[in-house]
Amino acid sequence: MIGRLTEGIRPRTLIILAALLAFFIVAPLFASDYLLTMLILIFYFAYTGQSWNIMMGFAGQLSLGHALYVGLGAYAAAALFVHFGMAPWLGLAVAVPISAAAGAFIGFLAFRFRVAGVYFAVLTIAVAEFTRIGFDHLQWTGASAGLFLPVAQYAHNDLWTLRGHPAMFYYVLLAATAFAFIACRAMLQSRMGYFWLAIREDEEAARSAGIDTFRYKMLAVVISAAMTSFAGVIYAFYYNNLFPEQVFNISQSILIILAPMVGGLGTLFGPILGAFVIETVAEAMRTLLQWFGVDLPGTNQLFFGVVLLFVVLAVPEGVWPWLSKRMGLMEREP
Amino acid sequence: MPVDIYLNVIVGGVLTGLVYGLMALGLSVIFGVMRVVNFAHGEMMTIAMYIAVALFSTFHLDPLVMLVPIAAVLFAFGYVLQAGLINNFITRPEYSQFLLLIAIAIIIVNTLLILFGPDSQNVQVSYAYDSFQLGPLIVDATKLHAGLTAVMVAVGLFAFFRLTRLGTAIRACADNYTGALVVGLDVKQLYALTFGIGAACVGAAGCMLLLIFDVTPSIGPAYTLLAFVIVIIGGMGSMPGAIVGGVLIGLTEAIAGLLFTPSAKSMFVFAILVLVLLARPQGILRSA
Amino acid sequence: MSALLAVAGVTKRFRGLIAVDRVTFEVPAGGIFAVIGPNGAGKTTLFNMIAGVFRPDSGTIDFAGEQIAGLSPDRICRRGISRTFQIVRPFPALKVEDNVTIGALLHRKSVPDARAHAREVLRRLDLYGKREQRASALTLPDRKRLEVARALATDPKLLLLDEVMAGLRPTETDRMVRILKELNDEGRLTILLIEHVMRAVMALATHVLVMHHGAAISEGSPGEVVRDPAVIDSYLGAETVV
Numbered sequence A: 001m002i003g004r005l006t007e008g009i010r011p012r013t014l015i016i017l018a019a020l021l022a023f024f025i026v027a028p029l030f031a032s033d034y035l036l037t038m039l040i041l042i043f044y045f046a047y048t049g050q051s052w053n054i055m056m057g058f059a060g061q062l063s064l065g066h067a068l069y070v071g072l073g074a075y076a077a078a079a080l081f082v083h084f085g086m087a088p089w090l091g092l093a094v095a096v097p098i099s100a101a102a103g104a105f106i107g108f109l110a111f112r113f114r115v116a117g118v119y120f121a122v123l124t125i126a127v128a129e130f131t132r133i134g135f136d137h138l139q140w141t142g143a144s145a146g147l148f149l150p151v152a153q154y155a156h157n158d159l160w161t162l163r164g165h166p167a168m169f170y171y172v173l174l175a176a177t178a179f180a181f182i183a184c185r186a187m188l189q190s191r192m193g194y195f196w197l198a199i200r201e202d203e204e205a206a207r208s209a210g211i212d213t214f215r216y217k218m219l220a221v222v223i224s225a226a227m228t229s230f231a232g233v234i235y236a237f238y239y240n241n242l243f244p245e246q247v248f249n250i251s252q253s254i255l256i257i258l259a260p261m262v263g264g265l266g267t268l269f270g271p272i273l274g275a276f277v278i279e280t281v282a283e284a285m286r287t288l289l290q291w292f293g294v295d296l297p298g299t300n301q302l303f304f305g306v307v308l309l310f311v312v313l314a315v316p317e318g319v320w321p322w323l324s325k326r327m328g329l330m331e332r333e334p
Numbered sequence B: 001m002p003v004d005i006y007l008n009v010i011v012g013g014v015l016t017g018l019v020y021g022l023m024a025l026g027l028s029v030i031f032g033v034m035r036v037v038n039f040a041h042g043e044m045m046t047i048a049m050y051i052a053v054a055l056f057s058t059f060h061l062d063p064l065v066m067l068v069p070i071a072a073v074l075f076a077f078g079y080v081l082q083a084g085l086i087n088n089f090i091t092r093p094e095y096s097q098f099l100l101l102i103a104i105a106i107i108i109v110n111t112l113l114i115l116f117g118p119d120s121q122n123v124q125v126s127y128a129y130d131s132f133q134l135g136p137l138i139v140d141a142t143k144l145h146a147g148l149t150a151v152m153v154a155v156g157l158f159a160f161f162r163l164t165r166l167g168t169a170i171r172a173c174a175d176n177y178t179g180a181l182v183v184g185l186d187v188k189q190l191y192a193l194t195f196g197i198g199a200a201c202v203g204a205a206g207c208m209l210l211l212i213f214d215v216t217p218s219i220g221p222a223y224t225l226l227a228f229v230i231v232i233i234g235g236m237g238s239m240p241g242a243i244v245g246g247v248l249i250g251l252t253e254a255i256a257g258l259l260f261t262p263s264a265k266s267m268f269v270f271a272i273l274v275l276v277l278l279a280r281p282q283g284i285l286r287s288a
Numbered sequence C: 001m002s003a004l005l006a007v008a009g010v011t012k013r014f015r016g017l018i019a020v021d022r023v024t025f026e027v028p029a030g031g032i033f034a035v036i037g038p039n040g041a042g043k044t045t046l047f048n049m050i051a052g053v054f055r056p057d058s059g060t061i062d063f064a065g066e067q068i069a070g071l072s073p074d075r076i077c078r079r080g081i082s083r084t085f086q087i088v089r090p091f092p093a094l095k096v097e098d099n100v101t102i103g104a105l106l107h108r109k110s111v112p113d114a115r116a117h118a119r120e121v122l123r124r125l126d127l128y129g130k131r132e133q134r135a136s137a138l139t140l141p142d143r144k145r146l147e148v149a150r151a152l153a154t155d156p157k158l159l160l161l162d163e164v165m166a167g168l169r170p171t172e173t174d175r176m177v178r179i180l181k182e183l184n185d186e187g188r189l190t191i192l193l194i195e196h197v198m199r200a201v202m203a204l205a206t207h208v209l210v211m212h213h214g215a216a217i218s219e220g221s222p223g224e225v226v227r228d229p230a231v232i233d234s235y236l237g238a239e240t241v242v
Helices: A002-006 A011-030 A033-058 A067-084 A088-112 A118-136 A166-188 A191-201 A203-208 A213-239 A250-263 A270-291 A299-314 A319-327 B003-034 B041-059 B067-084 B094-116 B141-163 B165-175 B177-182 B187-212 B217-234 B239-259 B262-279 C043-051 C073-079 C096-104 C111-124 C140-153 C170-187 C198-204 C222-227 C229-236
Strands: B131-134 B137-140 C003-014 C017-028 C032-036 C058-063 C081-083 C158-162 C190-194 C207-212 C215-220
Touching: A002 A166, A011 A033, A011 A166, A033 A166, A033 A191, A033 A213, A033 A250, A033 A270, A067 A088, A067 A118, A067 A213, A067 A250, A088 A118, A088 A213, A088 B262, A118 A250, A118 B217, A118 B262, A166 A191, A166 A213, A191 A203, A191 A213, A191 C096, A191 C111, A203 A213, A203 C073, A250 A270, A250 A299, A250 A319, A250 B094, A250 B217, A270 A299, A270 A319, A299 B094, B003 B041, B003 B137, B003 B141, B003 B165, B003 B187, B003 B217, B003 B239, B041 B067, B041 B094, B041 B187, B041 B217, B067 B187, B094 B217, B131 B141, B137 B141, B141 B165, B141 B187, B141 B239, B165 B177, B165 B187, B177 B187, B217 B239, B217 B262, B239 B262, C003 C043, C003 C190, C017 C032, C017 C043, C017 C058, C017 C190, C017 C207, C017 C215, C032 C043, C032 C198, C043 C073, C043 C081, C043 C158, C043 C190, C073 C081, C081 C140, C096 C111, C096 C140, C111 C140, C111 C170, C140 C158, C140 C170, C170 C190, C170 C198, C190 C198, C198 C222, C207 C222, C207 C229, C215 C222, C215 C229, C222 C229
Parallel strands: C032 C190, C032 C207, C081 C158, C158 C190
Antiparallel strands: B131 B137, C003 C017, C003 C058, C207 C215
């Protein structure tokens, strides 16, 4: 298993990978609170991007509504904690199946009734929006007024109830990203991974090669939704407050998509690298504007849009394929 | 509840729906001709709405009077956008186009935010609170003006595509790209024109909608989604479909707002979308 | 020889237009059966019904003694009928070897096993040297053979080939003919092919069906068929001497 996981990766890449991991493990010892907050955001989007990438990058199914799975995971775990004092790791056992079921619902409707491409994308947004409005009216979770968790005690870290210092969340997200990376590679090398790529490339040809496309597309949606749900649980316990308007927002879905798109769709490193690029650029903008004393709402986001435009025009395949070509690093051809 | 309340709400819904239809028409025309999904559609509409707000607050110019110049500005914007940026992406995969248009949408939203601030704005035209009484029916003047103007613009557009040489040429591009190239049509130019027309449509719709709703910089994505839902319900690329879909959605919103709570009206819109996707994925007015 | 595939009275209409009209034939196990006919004769529609893309309006299709009409393409492939497309459709961004491995994974659970099988198939189709290239980088003759390789990797009992010779130069055609003959001889693979290139049909087919306007107008050995006046009139033209 280990042998196959590392097959085709150059030793050079493996060394860089190990060094990076070691670096990020010790990073919180040196990082300021500001930098730590930024790293948490980076790994949050790296992880959600990896989860989304399974659906679009591997199996070719464009979801524009991944905020749905974040939101369901966040609300399920948070509500169980608030109402019954259930620890988030137990809450996961409820949150993940709920998101997976939502993914299965969308997948079943779409794939049985041949809803594909742009239509599928709009269906995913529509279900997310539908759920957002539903939660706006659901009293059990505080409706539009929001759901609040007891504020974290920074004095000591309680990993079991996820109450504590941001560094704890950092490590959880770092572990999740590393896990997702290995899981994605293992999946890509499996029978299922090959079938996903076939479906992404040409669904009709895949069917003619005997692939049960319905089944494998369903697997992609359900796995992606379940993985995204975990990010939602972390989101809830990190921010301690949830508003349907925020968690389920379309802009959340788009933020999730940006990292893998900018980093390189369908690649393993793309979502992680993309999250770094995006957050670094956004933070650099913020700092730069502060430095110049510009304090208009939107300026930061505007520059962000301009940078995104630049990336789309300059490196349309994404930053990772471009970078790996130049640095002579190898990843299995997508 | 007395019957006439229902009637009033239905008429109001239909009139608003006609404006929605015009907005969606722009999206439909763009998709129908060049197979590009304009993910910045609602954002483009907010540009028009803010131009109208600015003109009204400084010169007291009625948005409906300013409709033609504002539509012309949006036309130019759309034309330049297509010729300068989007045209290079015509043959790229869908997600690549999507990313480009998302970038454009982010730039539009935040430019408006910087220029106009985050608060919602509207126009208080002289007839803002007027209404017409037709028997038991009471119709808001703003909605009536907006709805009728939408019909006029839509009819004008149908005529353009059916009756003029240019309109026919654009339809030829839509039907058969290679064929259009072979008979010597300047497809690039026609594509830019089409995007301009789509932008002008949504710009005109923005002027009308401003009479009915407030505008904020962040409202764009919601209208993009609404336009999408309408186009899918009516049938991607079908012009009458967009209008029919718009009216259906306007009606749904109005009735749902009356029977339940106005904040939940979009749930019914999405429910209709799901039903249409399942029953007729190609839309109401398109043959399979 | 018993029939591997038995098509009986199969009919398909599109908006009232009859594309395939009560076609009946049997493909014996181990044979190479060719369907020929002018463009628009309904050959590809017939193929698509056997491969599960369309459901016939009437008639039956039996494969290895079981009714398969109306099954989905993936089910039919899993039962042992594999096909190629008239306009080739390899998985463009994937490597040649991965294209074929995907086919080989149909009846193999293990990826290394599938890859080993894929390499074997690639060798038979003279593509082994190009296994690391992206499918989109191949020339047309190579892509045609890649399609055959992917179909073959699924271990079919019956291979459906939709104009695999079209667009090939004579040397390439001969290479394909040789490969198909070998597969048929050694592998006891039954082949049903649609073909325009008469040179290939004459060299390969043990049996020929001629279609015209959706109907079967002649059937027999290649030699018989080309001398059939009905066939000469409607398709081959009087000047064709094979």
